[in-house]
Amino acid sequence: MGRAPCCEKMGLKRGPWTPEEDQILINYINTYGHANWRALPKLAGLLRCGKSCRLRWINYLRPDIKRGNFTREEEDTIISLHEMLGNRWSAIAARLSGRTDNEIKNVWHTHLKKRLPQNYQQSHHTKKRSKKQPPKLDADASKSNQDAKLEQQDPVNIHGSNSEDMMMPLSPPHCSSDMSSSLTTSDNNSNVNIINNNHDMSLNVNDYDIDTPENNLALDEDFWSEVLSSDNSGVTSGFPTLDYDQFQPMSPLVTEEGVLIDCSSSTCDDGMDFWCNVYSRAEEFTQLLEL
DNA sequence: AAACGTCCCAACCGCCGGATT
DNA sequence: AAATCCGGCGGTTGGGACGTT
Structure with a gap:
């Protein structure tokens, strides 16, 4: 029944990462990849949970991360994408190469939100996710992990042919014959x-x-x-x-x-x-x- | 220089859906 | 079929950096 019990958090380190830990994680992933986040810290010799390792890698250590301030163009892109997608930071991040969802979320809350009128903020929900979702208006909500991974790898491809077309504002008007x-x-x-x-x-x-x-x-x-x-x-x-x-x-x-x-x-x-x-x-x- | 307030962001938390056993 | 794992996501927060008084 099920798998082996999940990680015991006892003895695992939390808080900011040290340069040494970063280096261990980088070395390990460069050599072995990150097929299994949960097993990774043990194999790499890190006193962290897999989730923490994943987050550190995704948000900070990945080689393709773009560092530095957001350009005006990027900020405008975020605003317009947010208008269409709401607080779906990962979907927005997929359209901004080198930027992470966490980074975009931060820049939104610290800078961009202030630029917009109050009524925008009210109309563009900050609802918590709940079990009782509406019937999948959000096509991404039903997307498999595999699709999400593809989206990460090929952000351009998400336009057009896949379920993203279901997003209300994106597809052009058309008539059906019936x-x-x-x-x-x-x-x-x-x-x-x-x-x-x-x-x-x-x-x-x-x-x-x-x-x-x-x-x-x-x-x-x-x-x-x-x-x-x-x-x-x-x-x-x-x-x-x-x-x-x-x-x-x-x-x-x-x-x-x-x-x-x-x-x-x-x-x-x-x-x-x-x-x-x-x-x-x-x-x-x-x-x-x-x- | 010290105290206080605000900003910023890395990291954590809880939840979800799909996969696995 | 049910229990559990696992990766991923969005919301939140702790604490350092910075600015102001």
Whole structure:
């Protein structure tokens, strides 16, 4: 049943690393690698736990670590990535070569956070991780350790083909050909329902900082949390409604399979993108709900 | 020079998910 | 199937460095 008992912390050293310890760790890893962190300190002759060795190596001793102050460019990159990813420091670090998650976390808390307005800090959650996660809106949360390792090795590759595409703000608007089976309009009162596998959702876009049709649609977790917290039983009453004042889909909105949204005015192409995007997000979201 | 306050960051802690037995 | 290990992650903190009075 299970493995041998975990490390006894008795007698293990804690606190700052000495240059001698660093050298022992470097020498060992250069010679033997670090296949097993837990066994490493014993084999290397260090009175540290494996976790401490790993941290020291990852955050300080690795040869590819970039030292010194962050450039303005790096800081701007962190800010924009944080806007998209939240406090996912390792994901941000994967996009900044030579910087560690710990370092980025530190620079965020000591410098960058202060640059941003209060409302940003409130809206970009600092929630604690908990067992009760929402249904994997965060695609990285379900990523295997193997994937995480690949991401470390090839940060560029994370764009595009893998699950990162599921991040709400990143993927471009697109239409799927089976929209007609799921998108309906309810009436002329700008009340639009997206019905997908018994999840009936109306969306109030005004609450989500989408101020012009030109903006790329960037619905965040809060948006979908609101959708999720709505009654998914199929009852439409009580749902927030969509305000067409700001978004006026093409009239009529048509796909290969017929009219999907029959709204009365506007020929704004961005409206089309908007609806396609809302639909594709809703589809992704409801698929995730079913997992 | 000393006392005090603030900043910074390396390191620790607890939790999680996947792997292993 | 269940228990446990293990690597990885994000939040937090202790203490040294630095600035101010």
